[in-house]
Amino acid sequence: MLQGARRRIDLLLGRKTEFAPPTHPEAAGAQALRDELTRWHAGSVDRYARVFLAGKPLLVTRQERALFARLAAHGLVERLGPSIYQPCVRLFPLYGRFIATDLLSHSTPDQVFSLMFEQLYLVRNMGVHEGDRVLELCLGSGVNSLFAADAARAVTGIDINDRALAFARFNEALNPAAVPVERLEGSLYEPLAVGRVFDLIVVNPPFEFVPQGEEWFLHSDGGEDGLDVVRTLLADTPARLAPGGRFEIITWSPGTKLGPLLVDLMREALPGMRLLVHVLDVAPMDNHIQAFKRSPHYDAFRARLAKRGLDEVYFLFVHAAPGAPGVEVVTPEQEVETCRGLAAAWL
Numbered sequence: 001m002l003q004g005a006r007r008r009i010d011l012l013l014g015r016k017t018e019f020a021p022p023t024h025p026e027a028a029g030a031q032a033l034r035d036e037l038t039r040w041h042a043g044s045v046d047r048y049a050r051v052f053l054a055g056k057p058l059l060v061t062r063q064e065r066a067l068f069a070r071l072a073a074h075g076l077v078e079r080l081g082p083s084i085y086q087p088c089v090r091l092f093p094l095y096g097r098f099i100a101t102d103l104l105s106h107s108t109p110d111q112v113f114s115l116m117f118e119q120l121y122l123v124r125n126m127g128v129h130e131g132d133r134v135l136e137l138c139l140g141s142g143v144n145s146l147f148a149a150d151a152a153r154a155v156t157g158i159d160i161n162d163r164a165l166a167f168a169r170f171n172e173a174l175n176p177a178a179v180p181v182e183r184l185e186g187s188l189y190e191p192l193a194v195g196r197v198f199d200l201i202v203v204n205p206p207f208e209f210v211p212q213g214e215e216w217f218l219h220s221d222g223g224e225d226g227l228d229v230v231r232t233l234l235a236d237t238p239a240r241l242a243p244g245g246r247f248e249i250i251t252w253s254p255g256t257k258l259g260p261l262l263v264d265l266m267r268e269a270l271p272g273m274r275l276l277v278h279v280l281d282v283a284p285m286d287n288h289i290q291a292f293k294r295s296p297h298y299d300a301f302r303a304r305l306a307k308r309g310l311d312e313v314y315f316l317f318v319h320a321a322p323g324a325p326g327v328e329v330v331t332p333e334q335e336v337e338t339c340r341g342l343a344a345a346w347l
């Protein structure tokens with residue numbers, strides 16, 4: 001697998017692949033660091049991309065030395081030689097913010113998820129209303145919560161992975177939000193007090209289809225049909241929505257030619273809500289599960305999905321709001337194109 005190959009190259013070259021989460025700057029330092037990063041990114045797009053998106057070491061120039069010393073002090077880079085630094089994180093520039101995640105070479109299950117199409121799509125399409133109390137389940141790097149906080153009255157983020165929470169804390173320190181994000185550790189709604197409700201609940205859950213018996217990243221392990229986490233969270237969602245509350249999810253769902261399983265699950269779990277479904281992509285199941293082709297569990301896994309008639313996968317953003325029960329489907333081609341283009345710069 002690509003990540004495995006990349007890690008083997010790193011190890012062969014004697015490069016470290018695992019680092020502690022970055023340490024957060026104080027308020028005044030954060031502004032200065034962000035300003036310096038902004039200037040460097042604007043003036044050295046390719047050098048920035050080499051180190052913070054491609055994850056490669058950089059021979060820094062005399063002019064860059066002070067910035068790199070500062071980045072090293074926060075654990076964002078590590079010095080390899082007199083003027084050579086390697087990145088300890090990926091650092092995604094996004095609408096004036098810089099969001100840190102793990103390197104792709106971080107190979108343990110607690111890897112903090114990189115920014116991808118789906119984070120961008122949420123940032124651009126979340127339906128946060130002025131004054132909302134927002135809950136983000138599966139917080140990860142915290143990128144979506146930071147953007148939600150621009151309009152919300154309060155934002156809470158929950159993640160089961162303490163490494164993700166450490167990154168989310170760093171990202172908020174580097175990019176202070178309009179309201180502070182409350183971060184809670186635990187599984188889905190579990191850390192919340194009984195009866196606590198929200199105006200908007202947003203989630204980008206782990207959604208890869210992972211064969212039984214494979215150990216996989218916490219950020220992506222959605223069980224064999226990618227919907228394990230979704231089923232659990234949907235069961236408790238109605239009790240966590242305030243009157244008039246909305247729910248939004250972006251995820252891959254298995255399905256048949258007739259449609260995605262996710263929509264059936266949501267109709268069942270959220271009676272009394274109207275679903276607006278954005279279809280972002282559709283692909284044959286076989287293409288989607290290729291990553292596990294070499295797994296000894298692959299054939300049995302594929303057969304189990306086929307037995308259920310699941311031969312298609314759908315990439316969906318679903319917005320659920322109170323209203324006459326029903327489903328409206330849209331294909332936002334222009335928006336998908338825009339997000340694909342922006343996310344391509346991060347690959």
Ligand SMILES: C[S@@+](CC[C@H](N)C(=O)[O-])C[C@H]1O[C@@H](n2cnc3c(N)ncnc32)[C@H](O)[C@@H]1O
Nearest residue numbers: 113138139140141159160161187188204206219
């Ligand atoms: C797709 S990733 C992250 C998405 C996040 N929006 C981001 O931009 O980083 C999913 C996240 O769900 C977390 N997660 C997995 N199972 C969870 C659970 N049962 N409860 C809470 N978080 C969970 C993972 O640790 C991971 O951070």
